[in-house]
Amino acid sequence: MAYNDKVLDHYENPRNVGSLDKNDPQVGTGMVGAPACGDVMKLQIRVDEQGVISDAKFKTFGCGSAIASSSLVTEWLKGKSLDEALSIKNQQIADELALPPVKIHCSVLAEDAIKTAISDYRSKQKGVDAP
Amino acid sequence: MKKPIYMDYQATTPMDPRVLEEMLPWFVEKFGNPASRSHAYGWEAEQAVEKAREQVAALIHADPREIVFTSGATESNNLAIQGVARFYQDKGRHIITPVTEHKAVLDTCRHLEAEGFSVTYLPVQTDGLIDLTALEAAMTPETILVSVMAGNNEIGVVQPLQAIGQLCRQKKVMFHCDAAQGAGKIAIDVESMQIDLLSLSGHKLYGPKGIGALYVRRRPRVRLKPIQHGGGHERGMRSGTLPTPLLVAFGKACAIAADEMVAENQRLLALRQRLLDGICSRLTHVNVNGSLVHRLAGNLNLSFGFVEGESMMMAIKDVAVSSGSACTSASLEPSYVLRALGVSEEQAHTSIRFGLGRFTTEEEVDFTANLVVEAVNRLREMSPLWEMVQEGIDIASIQWSGHH
DSSP states (O other), X not given: OXXXXXXXXXXXXXXXXXXXOTTOTTEEEEXXXXXXXXXXXXXXXXXXXXXXXEEEEEEEESOHHHHHHHHHHHHHHTTOBHHHHHTOOHHHHHHHHXXXXXXXXXXXXXXXXXXXXXXXXXXXXXXXXXX | OOOOEEOBTTTOOOOOHHHHHHHGGGTTTSOOOTTOOSSHHHHHXXXXXXXXXXXXXXXXXXXXXXEEEESSHHHHHHHHHHHHHHHSTTTOOEEEEETTSXXXXXXXXXXXXXXXXXXXXXXXXXXXXXXXXXHHHHOOTTEEEEEOOXXXXXXXXXXXXXXXXXXXXXXXXXXXEEOTTTBTTBOOOTTTTXXXXXXXXXXXXXXXXXXXXXXEOTTTTOOOXXXXXXXXXXXXXXXXXXXXXXXXXXXXXXHHHHHHHHHHHHHHHHHHHHHHHHHHTTOSSEEEOSOSSSBOTTEEEEEETTSOHHHHHHHTTTEEOEEOOGGGSTTOOOOHHHHHTTOOHHHHTTEEEEEOOTTOOHHHHHHHHHHHHHHHHHHHHTOHHHHHHHTTOOGGXXXXXXXX
């Protein structure tokens, strides 16, 4: 199988690989997928006081397309508000990376990771705000 | 573009230049049909065909009259299994075959099930070997055929052919062996191993693609219902004009394999050990899939924990290998062979098959080992699973969300 240039670029030069402190209240973590399925994505976002995503990091166990999908969304997330981030759809990821049908699930997983990370952040904030 | 180093010898082998040289005159100068009895073109081709038949037979200690030429091991497997099943169906309609066989055997058996035959798919042990007691227990008075491969294409595991042959003979069940991967790599003797039918492939032993053979025992005689009908070539078992150049090449490839097998195996075993040491001395969490003892010298199948197989292949793209990961197949299922060994789905996703062969060099092995170590380290840095293991979290204890 030959890979699309954009997938290769993200795979060979992944953006924002790494971890943020998962105990930091400003950080939301989303871990999706399963080792048995061959993909696990961990996406983390740091949200500033204005509610804007100031940093995003990922770690992914999975094929090249899964790595590229997660790398791409970390780029897209920075500077976005949470609502803007939630509007990212898997189809946009798949289109940008020209993923073949058999790899669409990688983009679905990346969308799920965004949603899970944001919901983790929001539930932490509720905990902080609670009297 | 510079081509990657070839380490996929179980997929196919390059043709040996000595084989090509032998083959070339039979395309243009000596083009006769070996079935033409009325002129010198035919006679010369027939002589070449008979020499090839002797060379193929010699590799497995058979009589040349027991060799039926086919298009390859897939056809041989089909002819053996379907041919025996249909000829002997009045005697019984039960077949036994291990779950780790090649698709050419498994799918043929599935096909026969649809025709009313019953098939026992025999489980294997964690090292990939079949359990002889389980094989014996699976036999019924209805059993007509046992089909077990010589060497496995994914994990290289070599089955105990001699013991299987003995058991089958004692139980008066026919024994078919798919030796596409074993022939020319391990010593095969159809007499001492009591094999009744045996499939061979040209391109797995440095011969051309599109040619193979089926050994069919004469004493005690094994009979087949042919699949392909026509001019009655190959004693009526497989009609179709014999492709002289391919046969000449296949024969030569078998002759070279017979001459050089012992020395070649020694060399390959040393190379394989070098590859394994080069990798395992510098990486943790690497597992060998399948027995390392009962194994083709040119096969190494490794699981690299926490590194998915397809991304691994991308990282070592300067080496041509294959993976048991689902992502490399259309089915999205990880290797059924590895699953049959009890390898977890997760581990199966991280497996890479290294196939070494006649033209593999020490430099290539060292280059590959270095590349693998570098790639695994890089991908583990990127792997959330590896991070969890470093933090002391037990991955098996986690409730994972996704399920495909």
